[in-house]
Every structure is written in C-alpha cells, then in structure tokens.
Amino acid sequence: MKNRIEELRKERGILQEDLAKSLGVSRQTISSLERGRYNPSIFLAHNIAVYFGMTIEDIFIFEEEAL
Amino acid sequence: MKNNRRIFLSIFWVLLGIGLCIAYFVTKLDEYWNSLGIAFIAVGIVQIMRWGRYMLNPEYRKKMEVESKDERNRYLATKAWAWAGYLFVLICAIACIVLHILGQNTLSLVTSSGVCLLILLYWVSYLVLKRKY
Numbered sequence: 001m002k003n004r005i006e007e008l009r010k011e012r013g014i015l016q017e018d019l020a021k022s023l024g025v026s027r028q029t030i031s032s033l034e035r036g037r038y039n040p041s042i043f044l045a046h047n048i049a050v051y052f053g054m055t056i057e058d059i060f061i062f063e064e065e066a067l
Numbered sequence: 068m069k070n071n072r073r074i075f076l077s078i079f080w081v082l083l084g085i086g087l088c089i090a091y092f093v094t095k096l097d098e099y100w101n102s103l104g105i106a107f108i109a110v111g112i113v114q115i116m117r118w119g120r121y122m123l124n125p126e127y128r129k130k131m132e133v134e135s136k137d138e139r140n141r142y143l144a145t146k147a148w149a150w151a152g153y154l155f156v157l158i159c160a161i162a163c164i165v166l167h168i169l170g171q172n173t174l175s176l177v178t179s180s181g182v183c184l185l186i187l188l189y190w191v192s193y194l195v196l197k198r199k200y
Contacts, residue, residue: 020133024133024136025133025137025138025139026133026134026137026139026140028139029137029138029139029140032139038139038142040138041138043138044138
C-alpha cells in the first residue's frame with residue numbers, strides 16, 4: 001500500500017530514527033513502510049496518523065486492487 | 068518477572084549441564100551425555116551473559132524491548148515459521164519418494180509419517196485458531 005510517510009517526515013525534518021522512537025518501532029519498520037513493502041497494523045497506522053495530526057486516509061492511499 | 072524466569076532457566080541449564088558432566092565421569096555414561104552437558108552449560112552461560120548485558124546496559128535494554136515488540140519483526144517471525152514448515156513438508160515429501168526408490172523403506176515410512184504429523188498439526192492449529200478468531 002502506498003503512503004505519504006516519507007513525504008510528511010521530510011516536510012517536518014524528522015529522521016527515520018526519531019520517528020521510529022516516537023512510535024516504539026524499529027527504524028527498519030519505518031524504512032519498510034516508506035518503501036511500501038510492509039503494511040502496518042491498524043494500531044500502528046492509527047499511531048502514525050496521530051503523530052502527524054492527520055487521519056489514516058490522509059496518509060495511506062487505499063487502492064481498489066489492493067483489497 | 069519474565070527476566071527472573073529467564074535467569075532461573077539459564078542457571079537451570081548450567082546446573083543440568085554440570086550434573087550430566089559429573090554423571091559422565093562418575094558413572095561412565097555414554098559420551099553423548101557428556102556432550103549434551105557441555106552444550107547445556109554453553110547455552111546457559113550465553114543466556115546469563117545476554118541477561119547481564121540486558122540488565123546493565125539501558126541502551127541495549129531499550130533496543131531489545133523495541134526489537135521484541137516491533138510488529139514487523141513479529142510478522143517476519145510468523146512468516147519465517149510458515150515458510151520453514153512449508154519447506155519442511157516439501158523436502159520430506161521429496162525425501163520420502165527418493166528413499167522409497169533407493170529401497171530405504173523404513174526411512175521412507177518415518178519421513179512420510181513426519182509429513183502426515185505436520186499436516187495433522189497444521190489442521191489442528193487451524194481449527195483452534197478458527198475458533199479463537
């Protein structure tokens with residue numbers, strides 16, 4: 001699933017390491033999420049949305065074929 | 068609590084290992100038991116050293132806690148077990164046929180029983196999980 005995590009993180013000048021620490025996950029998880037190789041659980045998606053002050057739909061791009 | 072259990076288990080492995088080594092020298096047990104004792108001591112010592120590092124180094128402790136709770140790591144571990152199980156069945160199934168062709172019927176039977184047991188365990192696990200979720 002595509003997402004805007006990298007774009008939002010860079011806009012705010014946050015390092016992957018710092019984002020990972022804030023969300024309580026490893027840096028590799030953030031890297032994997034940004035590359036769209038790993039789809040987060042609903043809890044992690046919620047935490048990411050809360051972190052950026054946005055909704056899950058604003059960050060994660062749901063596509064018909066992915067369903 | 069979990070850490071206490073781990074350290075007790077590590078000490079248990081070391082003591083069991085020492086016990087086996089002593090038993091080997093005193094009662095002239097099979098060499099196998101001496102090797103097993105040494106392996107238990109080694110495993111116990113490595114676990115105690117890891118525990119020591121975990122308790123004394125806060126940075127390492129934090130890193131290990133994140134690593135163990137990280138959802139991607141858990142997902143990868145589950146996926147790796149699934150792959151390992153699938154590959155095991157595949158390898159055993161091929162080995163079963165090859166061993167039968169080579170005339171090793173007993174080994175072939177043991178291998179095919181292993182495949183059947185794993186498939187049975189899969190279905191039991193599936194039914195249990197189906198009820199749970």
